[in-house]
Amino acid sequence: MSGSDTDTAVTPRWRRVLVDTRPLRNTAYRRLFLGQSVSFIGYQVTAVAIPVQMYAITDSSFWVGMIGLAALVPLILFGLWGGAVADAIDRRTLLLISSVVVWVATCALVVQALFGLDNAWLLLALTALQSGGFAVSGPTRSAIIPRLVSRGQVAAANTLNFTAGNFGTVVGPLLAGLILAQWSYAAAYAVDAVLFTVALYAAIRLPHLAPTGERVSPGLRAVGQGLAFIVLKPVLLMSFAVDIIAMVFAMPRALFPQVADEWYGGGEAVGWLYAAIAIGAVLAGLSSGWIGRVKRQGLALTLAVIGWGVAVAAAGLARQLWLAVALLALAGAADLVSAVYRQTILQxxxxxxxxxxxxxxxxxxxxxxxxxxxxxxxxxxSWFGPTVSWVGGGLVCVVLVILLTLAVPRFLRYDGSP
Structure with a gap:
């Protein structure tokens, strides 16, 4: 099933700059996109409300940190397993089931807040349940996209998804702050539950998407086959490797609270730092009409990750808040581009x-x-101070990506032409 429009049609000049919206002409994809976009705003509201409620209950940053662990473990376990299941059964069915799990966990968050249970372990358990459902629904939703749109529109569809996701990353926390200041935790979780019903509706209205090709059994063997497939395909392996380098060495997020206070005088500075990367990604997505026309996607991905590292390093040298935000936004734009190509190559x-x-x-x-x-x-x-940690990480990212991609020229030559 694919879009009805042709990918070779003449494109007006202004459309070559603005985001490519052709995938939205496909009814099934449009519903999926709207469901994901609206529900992700609610998901981000909950992502803020849970840590705030946890701190209010425990008065401990340790317990707040435990939320990340509670979310990460099921995300890893069910992400790998859920991907194998998505290759074994109807993907519409799996998306619907996993979405219901997320929705039930969110409704349970509403109930515990309404009744004032104030139990840290319950919050961790519901976080893990919600994360497990998301770990299955996310890969399934992404695997569905190439079945809905033509190959020439996969990059455009991914750009729309990542742009909407970053928009939710900006709007969701701002909405959460407003709700928590004016109302309650229950109200925040209720907003998430209501918005998520749009995603449920989108899943219900999808066509049946039975597996194609060889049927697999969704167990450890299937997961191992998937990992082996990546290892034996240098292009895929490199797409993962450069992303890991970018995030591990050049993600400065953990330094934002400290530098906001020490470099920029505290106040609203920390909010601007946290929002800057997503703001840049949204702006890049809105002006991304050119992304789908790039054929040398391996080279484009490499250059985008290098741009991310350079912009992050430069932001770590800025001592004016506006300049740091602008450079982080530039890094966010590069990250959006790299994410689109990485996802497109994979799909x-x-x-x-x-x-x-x-x-x-x-x-x-x-x-x-x-x-x-x-x-x-x-x-x-803790060893070298915030400047070395921030700037050095960005520079290490650039050097490692250059060395690694030069060692695997096949990746730089990868052509994503239909």
Whole structure:
């Protein structure tokens, strides 16, 4: 099933700059996109409300940190397993089931807040349940996209998804702050539950998407086959490797609270730092009409990751808040471009019967990389200070990516032409 429009039609000049919206002409994809976009705003509201409620209950940053662990473990386990299941059963059915799990966990968060249970362990358990559902629904949703749109529109569809996701990353926390200031935790979780019903509706209205190719049994063997497929395909392996390098060495997020206070006088500075990368990604997405026309996607991905590292390093040298935010936004724009090409290479390069497992690995890398980056940034700051941790990480990222991609020229030559 694919879009009805041709990919070779003459494109007006202004459309070559603005985001390519042709995939939205496909009814099934449009519903999926709207469901994901609206529900992700609610998901981000909950992502803020849970830590705030946890701190209010425990008065401990340790317990707040435990939320990340509670989310990461099921994300890794169910991300890999869910990807294998997505290659074994109807993907519409799996998306619907996993979405219901997320929705039930969110409704349970509403109930515990309404009744004032104030139990830290319950919050961790519901976080893990929600994360497990998300770990299955995310890879499944991504594996569905190449079945809905033509190959020439996969990059455009991914750009729309990542742009909407970053928009939610900006709007969701701002909305959460407003709700928590004016109302309650229950109200915040209720907003998430209501918005998520749009995603449920989108899943219900999808066509049946039975597996194609060789049927697999969704067990450890299937997961191992997926990992082996990546290892034996240098292009896929490199797409993951450069992303891990970018996130582990050049993600400065863990330093934001400290530098906001020490460099920029505290106040609203920390909010601007946290929002800057997503703001840049949204702006890049809105002006991304050119992305789908790039054929040398391996080279484009490499240049985008190098741009991310350079911009992050430069931001770590800025002592004016506006300049740091601008440079982080530039880094966010580069990150959006790299994410689109990484996802597109993964979806197109792998056969349909492997796409679920590929997306499961993608989910683990995307979720785990930034968290390892937080650990790296915090540890190196304790040894060398925030400037070396921030700037040095960005420069190390650039050097490692250049050396690695030069060692695998096949990746730089990869052509994503239909």
């Amino acid at each position: 197109v390069y792998a056969p349909d019967e492997m796409r679920g497992r590929m997306q499961g690995v993608f989910m683990v890398v995307v979720a785990g990389g930034p968290r390892l980056g937080d650990l790296r940034a915090g540890a190196t700051e």
